[in-house]
Amino acid sequence: MIKFFLMVNKQGQTRLSKYYEHVEINKRTLLETEVIKSCLSRSNEQCSFIEYKDFKLIYRQYAALFIVVGVNDTENEMAIYEFIHNFVEVLDDYFSRVSELDVSFFSAVNQVFHSTWQRTG
């Protein structure tokens, strides 16, 4: 089960966040900082799956933007990895050559997008 979906840039600013479990607002910022810290400290050599507290983080870097998905144990990590890429390709198609700016400006639209995609687990 996917717990959350984050798009965070290298400076630590969250461009998009969607939580599928209730997490308090103040805890969210904390979570995001910690998550981005662990992702930023990885080198290219290391694998894209991190174990964080009681769930796994699967992340992918696109230029200056990190897309991080938090899942619990039952998920197929590689499928999620593929899913992240798929999502980015869709955005790319929609915005024709999407960039971080587009994501921050159209985040409201993104939300709608999300709900349709996410339920595929």
Added chain:
Amino acid sequence: MVASSSSLKLQDLIQEIREAKTQAQEREVIQKECAHIRASFRDGDPLHRHRQLTKLLYVHLLGYPAHFGQMECLKLIASPRFTDKRVGYLGAMLLLDERQDAHLLITNSIKNDLSQGIQAVQGLALCTLSATGSAEMCRDLATEVEKLLLQPSAYVRKKAVLTAVHMIRKAPELSDIFLPPCAQLLHEHHHGILLGTITLITELCERSPAALKHFRKMVPQLVHILRTVVTTGYSKEHSISGVSDPFLQVQILRLLRILGRNHEESSETMNDLLAQVATNTDTSRNAGNAVLFETVLTIMDIRSAAGLRVLAVNILGRFLLNTDRNIRYVALTSLLRLVQSDHSAVQRHRPTVVECLREPDGSLSRRALELSLALVNSSNVQAMIQELQGFLESCPPDLQADCASGILLAAERFAPTKRWHIDTTLRVLTTAGTHVRDDAVASLTQLIGGAQELHAYSVRRLYSALAEDISQQPLVQAATWCIGEYGDLLLEGSCEETEPLQVEEEEVLALLERVLQSHMSLPATRGYALTALVKLSTRLRGDKSCLDVELQQRAVEYNTLFQKYDHMRAAILEKIPLVERGGSQVDEEAKESKETAQLSEAAPVPTEPQASKLLDLLDLLDGPSGDAQHPRPLDPTPGSALIHLLNLPCAPPPPAPIPNLKVFEREGLQLDLSFVRPPGTPTLLLITVTATNTSGGDVTHFICQAAVPKSFQLQLQAPSGDTVPAQGGLPMTQLLRILNPKKAPLRLKLRLTYNHFGQSVQEIFEVNNLPVEAWQ
């Protein structure tokens, strides 16, 4: 500033926010804007409401409070305009989660919208429902959603399926409603709907065994669907890097896994398909690997044929050799799950797993460590431990604790020889001493104690290790204990197994002193060091007087230490009995040390009263058994008392038992002797005298005394009591310690005095039929 900010477009707002250079500036901008929005809401301008709400939502995304927009969402949802509804629903999804009170109010709006018949609107409503529907809402609207499952429009159907999934998750009892449509939905061609349906079925099966049984009948159909997906050629809509709809494939595989678990028939149906998928998938891209991984997981979980399992393990092995770290990680995780059931198959990949230990990546090395520890068995233990110890030296600190405990556990289970075990433990302690578990020291001491032939060797090794480095606490504790116990062996000089090490007494004492003074030593460690010093003082042949003075000084320190760390006292004094050593020994030591410090005549040593009575006894004993000699009663002076006490070294695990002996019987009072010969000390014999009373009257003032021939040394400890209650009450026990240095045949005379049935009784007799093992 901008006057007509009520019509500030979202774009402009975003622009402004981005232009803010600092956090404070940004907050200012947002607060101003929020004030305008609030004013606008109060005014109730219907035309621009949606714009205001959009801005508010953006602000909410950035993390600022936006709860005042909740009622506006409701108003917008109720409005007939589509733009309004869209924003309203979006707002509802973000702002109105289950914890808000206004949440229930949207139920009615959703209901209306669902039955409206306009696709887009229905879609919106379904979306919101699936994102934030509470359990009650779900129950209310379940039938509506079910109707929509059969709508002609694929768009709506897809959304309806997704909503159904959410509803099942929230309110599992709704599964009855959603069970029937599933069969029909499986015939869909639209992949989106199919995917949703599969998820729905998965959720249903996970939550109810009845559903599970129902859907097992559909396994052939699922197999067929998957086969079609796999064998279809390139389809533009669904292909991801050459694999057709991997998401659907993965989902179907997962469902098959759930259906085939513990069910022979379904598993058989799937076998061919799984083999086909496994061999035909293109693994050059990640998508293919994802599908392959899911296939492997499924094979592992269902009752698959043996050949298939071997195939799965081989696939995992191939993954391990892949350069892509993601794949390796995934392979290690699955192998860990497999290792329980298919141990031998996984063993084949052991070298690769060990390779992965050397990865710089933290996640990978942790998995590799767990897997390596699981793979250790008696045949490969030495090589594996070698590798693991190499890893221990270079691994990050958070893994060190796990690694150290793992190595110690494996060593315990599979050690080929005791010496190797001690070596390994020693190496672990020197490398990662600070991270080992607390009982590592205890187990090491027990181990060394039990391996008598290795005493000299271990003490030598530990001494050299200690001399190099006194900072690692567990190592220091173990080493000081060992030096205390076997210090004489250390000083003897020769031992075949290591190079000759000439150690002088002063060196040993100096080292122990350093340990005591070092600020890095914990109180427990100091306790160990003191104990060692005390024990050594009795064994060293050196200058007794100076040692006694030193001992007194130490004892003063001991005292102050104990006062400072009183809570540690229990821990320190307790630790020793753990290993079945003389716990009482330490207690008595402590008492004796205190007395030494006071430099006063010893307080009643337990044996003293016995000593005087023995003298009486022996006056009586000048009969035929004449040589009942003066057993040297324990000298009341402290120093030698210590020597005697401490000369009785500790007993490792019990030897072969010597049979008990019944020596006396009169009017219901019975006396039994039981013998223990601690194997560590061949000259010591412990006799326990047990008095039981089966008669009707109590036995009171019971005193038992003993006498032995000249060459023996006897020590009587205090009895448990002097009354043996009637009718089989609690027996009285007394311990006799007999030292027999010449191994002469044992002779024992007992004298009893007691009151029974109002009469005073006195009995003297020699114990016959003493078992031969008691003295040989």
